[in-house]
Amino acid sequence: MILMACIWAATARAQDDPDPRLVRAADEVALAYVVTGDAEVDRASEAGLRGLSQVLTQRTTIEPGAPLGIDLDRDDLSLLTFLYWPVTEAQPSPTPQAYVRLNHFLKSGGVILFDTRDGDIAGLGGPDGSAALQRLAAPLDIPQLAPIPADHVLTRSFYLLHDFPGRYQGREVWAEAPRAGAEAAEGVPFRNLNDGVSPVIIGGNSWAEAWAVDDNGLPIYSMGAGFEAEEGREMAYRFGVNLIMYVLTGNYKSDQVHVPALLERLRSEEVLR
Amino acid sequence: MTGLSFDPLLPWALVGAVAVLSTLVAVWSLWRGLRGWLWRGLAGLAAAAALSGPALQSGIRNALSDIVILLDDRSASQSLPGRAAQTDAALNGLTRQLSALPDTEIRRVTVGDDPDGTLLGTALTKALAAEPQTRIAGVIALTDGLAHDASQIPANAPAPVHVLLTGTPADWxxxxxxxxxxxxxxxxxxxxxxxxxxxxxxxxxxxxxxxxxxxxxxxxxxxxxxxxxxxxxxxxxxxxxxxxxxxxxxxxxxxxxxxxxxxxxxxxxxxxxxxxxDRLRVLLISGEPHAGERTWRNLLKSDANVDLIHFTILRPPDKLDAVPVDEMSLIAFPTHELFMERIRDFDLIIFDRDRVRGILTPQYYDNIRRYVEEGGAVLVSAGPEMSSVESLNLSPMGAIIPGRPTGRVYDQPFLPQLTDQGRRHPVTAGLTGAPEPGRADHWGRWLRMSQVIPDPRAQVVMTGANDEPLLILNRVGKGRVALLTSDQVWLWGRGFEGGGPQLELLRRIAHWSMKEPELEEESLLADVSGEVVTITRRTMKPEAPPLRITHPDGKVETLDLAEAGPGRFSARWTAPGPGLYRMTDGEISRVLALGPAAPREFEETVASGTRLQPLVEATRGAVLHLSDGIPMLRTLREGRPAHGQGVSGDWIGITPRGAASVSGMTHRPLLPAWAWLALIAALALIGWLAEGRGWRRGA
CATH class of the missing domain: 2.60.40.10 (Immunoglobulins)
Structure with missing residues (x-):
């Protein structure tokens, strides 16, 4: 018995301690990005998520730690919640083991934002617009997608938004298609989607570049000039805030329309009693 | 059974022809004026008769005895005081009288208890059908008349039916x-x-x-x-x-x-x-959006029986941005309504990484404390903020939180373990993947927890880093409080290091705090199937004292419980009868109602012949009370009124049926062959003599 306990204790100790960076990510809700191997893109991702983290910390209760880059072939994704994945042509496909981890990540509630960063090129975009995206995403268990409708909870998870701009604007962003028949359920003003959060969000607005700040907190990438640029950047941050709220709180905001009705029911039951 | 039969020696046509021929001869003789026409005709007919072979046939008869059906009702309603003795006395008296009658058999039928009551009608129908209808001379039923199958009582019977009721006219x-x-x-x-x-x-x-x-x-x-x-x-x-x-x-x-x-x-x-x-109403307060928040939502929203009211603090009061309010999708927290007016409508309030931020004033927290003491439930899932100056423990609600943070946060991977108490406690007992010595596969680790000093009255059912308390359960007043000192249960859901039973654990904690009977740590469960009762005692104590079972009649029985697992003791017990049983082991008691407390037999108890009256009238029998004495028995002819008053009291009649069976058949020729010959010869001779002179001369 003692021997068995010793063996067990030994095996328990032999278990590898998780990567401290990932532990920190789990503790601090750090935002993570996929390392593509393209130094310029990776720097933009890091700076972008850092910029978004600063905005979140300034304006909301979410106070993410420093962003971290993820090597899909090596890192355990189960400690992460959100993954920013910029799509580049040169990016090698992850290994099959990495896809197993990615699929588990998506199934257990993680969210990936695919950014094809080609929103400035007219006529492309969407989940099937980019050959590189198709190549990378094909092995993933992705549900049926549809352009995000105007009543999606992403449009109201913190700010009220009409579109989802990044460095580029006006392109459709795609997420899991609403289930058939889910529209106007229970007479709510917008769709009461199942609490499952869309596992992927796909667009080409090059968000990280819009969010990116340098060490001094100044924007790195140009977004036009003057007031318009500031306005565009602000809207990009608002999308970023809404996105992270959506990732962390799910359909919470969508449910809140029910709260007055629930409270009303409590009140009326009071009267009945 | 005696008759004439024919066994013709020749075909009937020939016999007929002989008869017709002899008749024609006789008619012709008459027309010719022959004096012997009658005798000649008769001789011819006698020959035809002889040819037809007439024979006498007769059966062998055996007289059969009469049958009297004597039915006694021994159902539970007949066990009322005096009735059994009445029935016994009547049974003896009638048996004696019946055995004194010649050629009379008694068929005894006893009606017992049935789950559906007294099935008197069924018993009568069966008894009547089992006997030959021609031999039944009478039916005597000793009963209280409380048949529960009135529709089965036969409409008629071949002999008088008498009902002798037990009980007395003063019964009530x-x-x-x-x-x-x-x-x-x-x-x-x-x-x-x-x-x-x-x-x-x-x-x-x-x-x-x-x-x-x-x-x-x-x-x-x-x-x-x-x-x-x-x-x-x-x-x-x-x-x-x-x-x-x-x-x-x-x-x-x-x-x-x-x-x-x-x-x-x-x-x-x-x-x-x-x-x-009713639908469970759960109020979930998330202090900040974090990776585990959706875990709670998944749990609570997957339960169709839960009305979830969820508030997440998306923006603390101390952070402001320049965005106009109408571009934001934030609503104010209806704090007064939730925490003052409606708080008692909630079955459970979950604080998920909540901290004191100035949104809830101390009086709200104080009200939550009161809500728990009056029977509410609070579940605190605490992150590192618990060890900070914004800890909920520092609010007036801190008085009911079953652990006091020391300020230290363990930032290291640790494996959640069940304590000895946890192995017995229904909230954690039997969770799949719990680490056991000698088992390599177990649930995954968590990465962060706060150190707390548990309330001495509370139960620590799980421990984490350095064996510090991880899950603490406590009862406060009439209510319950659970404290999870880590916010990383979501790692189990994510499958980190294989994950763990995260939804099951959270569901059990939530439902335990809402006092679901299946998750009570001290409980006495009785599972009834038929008369066998499986008794399970759950307890946090090392052993369960024997159970004292008080029967409906006040008798006390002691039942030992055998250990059936950690914290589970059970026994199988057979209840002696229906009724209300009280079980107690001195600490916990339970009332068990087995079957209907007043079975059908006792719905009505006053003897009454109304249900059997139609049958009795149809057969001209009688409904008599045994309290008036045991009636005398008489034999009567069929169809006569079968009861009356005699000098010594009432009498009832049975009608002997005189039934018999035919066991064989004899077949005797009417006349032997020589006698036929002599008869025909004699008739022919008379005819001849009549026509001859000798007759005339003689005359």
Whole structure:
């Protein structure tokens, strides 16, 4: 018995301690990005998520730690919640083991934002617009997608938004298609989607570049000039805030329309009693 | 059974031809004026008759005995005082009288108890069908007449049916009638039981006017006493107080007086009302959006029986941005309504990484404390903020949180373990993947927790880093509080290092705090199937004392419980009969209602012949009371009234049927062949002599 306990204790100790960076990510809700191997893109991702983290910390209760880059072939994704994945042509496909981890990540509630960063090129975009995206995403268990409708909870998870701009604007962003028949359920003003959060969000607005700040907190990438640029950047941050709220709180905001009705029911039951 | 039969020697046509020929000859002889025409004709006919072979046929008869069916009712209602003795005495007397009758057989039929009551009609029908109809001379039933299968009583019988009723004319009884009782009720909401008191039989006048004193017990505890006059329906409101079985027992004191009622077994009834929760209302307060928040939402939203009201603090009061309010999708927290006005409407309040931010004022926290002490439930899932200056422990609610943070946060991977208490506690017992010595596969690790000093009265069921408490459960006043000192249960859901039973653990914690009976650590469960009761005692103590079971008649039985797993002791027990049993081991008690407390047999107890009257009348029998004496037996011809009054009292009649069986057949020729020859010869000779002169000369 003692021997068995010793063996067990030994095996328990032999278990590898998780990567401290990932532990920190789990503790601090750090935002993570996929390392593509393209130094310029990776720097933009890091700076972008850092910029978004600063905005979140300034304006909301979410106070993410420093962003971290993820090597899909090596890192355990189960400690992460959100993954920013910029799509580049040169990016090698992850290994099959990495896809197993990615699929588990998506199934257990993680969210990936695919950014094809080609929103400035007219006529492309969407989940099937980019050959590189198709190549990378094909092995993933992705549900049926549809352009995000105007009543999606992403449009109201913190700010009220009409579109989802990044460095580029006006392109459709795609997420899991609403289930058939889910529209106007229970007479709510917008769709009461199942609490499952869309596992992927796909667009080409090059968000990280819009969010990116340098060490001094100044924007790195140009977004036009003057007031318009500031306005565009602000809207990009608002999308970023809404996105992270959506990732962390799910359909919470969508449910809140029910709260007055629930409270009303409590009140009326009071009267009945 | 005697008759004439023919066995012709020649075909009937030839015999007929002989007869016709001889008749024609006789007619011709008459026309010719022959004097012997008659004799010649007769001779011819005699020859035809001889040819047809006439024979005498007769059966062999055996006289059969008469059958009298003697039925005695031994159902439970016949066990009332005096009735069994009456039945025995009548049975003996009648048997003696019947055995004295010649050629009379007795068929005894005994009717016992059936789950459906006394099946007297079925027994009668079966007994009548089993005997030859021609031999039944009479049916005598010794019963109280309370047949529960009136539709099965035969409409007629081939012989007189007599019913001899037990009991006395002075019998009377008062009983409790439950007219309507719901099987389910919402907890805390009254349900209505409709009942009345019914008097039957010869009610003494002093009792008829006296109301019955009704006692209503809820789970064995006296809850109401009220006086109810007989015949008045009463709507009794009862409030199921907990989930699971609420046993309501209703009974009244036996009425006093010179003539006591027949039985007190129908004076009480036990009803089981299954207490069910209305939709559970859960208030989830998330102090900040974090990776584990959706875990709570998934848990609570996957339960269709939960109304979730969720608030997440998306923006603390101390952070402001320049964005105009109408571009934001934020709503104000209806704090006053939630924490002051409506707080009692919630079954559970979950604080998920909440911290004191100035949104809730101290008086709200104080109200939450009061809410728990009055029976509410709070679950605190704490992140590192618990160890900070914004800890909920520093609010007035801190008094009920079952662990005091030391300020230290363990930032290291650790494996959640069950404590000894946790292995016994229903919240954590049997969780899949729990680490056990000698088992390599177990659930995954968590990465962060706060150090707390647990409340000495609380139960630590899980430990984490350095064996510090991870999950602490406590009862505060009438309510419950659970504290999870880590916010990383979501790692199990994510499958980190294989994950763990995260939804199951959280579901159990939530439902334990809402007092779901299946998750009570001290519980006494009785699972009834038929008469076998499986008793399970859950306890946090190392052993369970023997159970004392009080029977409906006051007898006390002791039952030992055997250990059936950590914290589980069980036994199988067979109840001796229906009724209300009380079980207790000194600490926890339970009322168990088995079967109907007043079985059908005791719904009515005053003997009555009305149900058998139509059959008795159809067969000209009699309904008599044994209290008037055992009637004399007479034999009568069929169709006569079968009862009357004699010098020595009533008499009842049976009708001997004189039935017989035919066991064989004899076949004798009417005349032997030589006699036929002599007859024909003699007739021919007479004819010849008549025509001859000798006759005339002689004359």
């Amino acid at each position: 009884d008062r009983r409790l009638v439950i007219e309507e009782a719901p099987a389910y009720g919402l907890i805390g909401q009254p349900v209505t039981i409709r009942l009345r008191i019914e008097d039957q039989g010869a009610v003494p006048p002093e009792a008829a006017s006296a109301p019955a004193r009704l006692h209503v017990l809820l789970d064995g505890e006296e809850s109401r006493v009220l006086d109810l006059p007989p015949g008045v329906p009463l709507d009794l409101p009862v409030v199921p107080e907990h989930a699971g079985q609420n046993v309501v027992s209703i009974g009244f004191d036996a009425p006093g007086g010179a003539v006591p009622e027949l039985t007190d077994r129908n004076n009480s009834a036990a009803l089981q009302i299954q207490g069910v929760h």
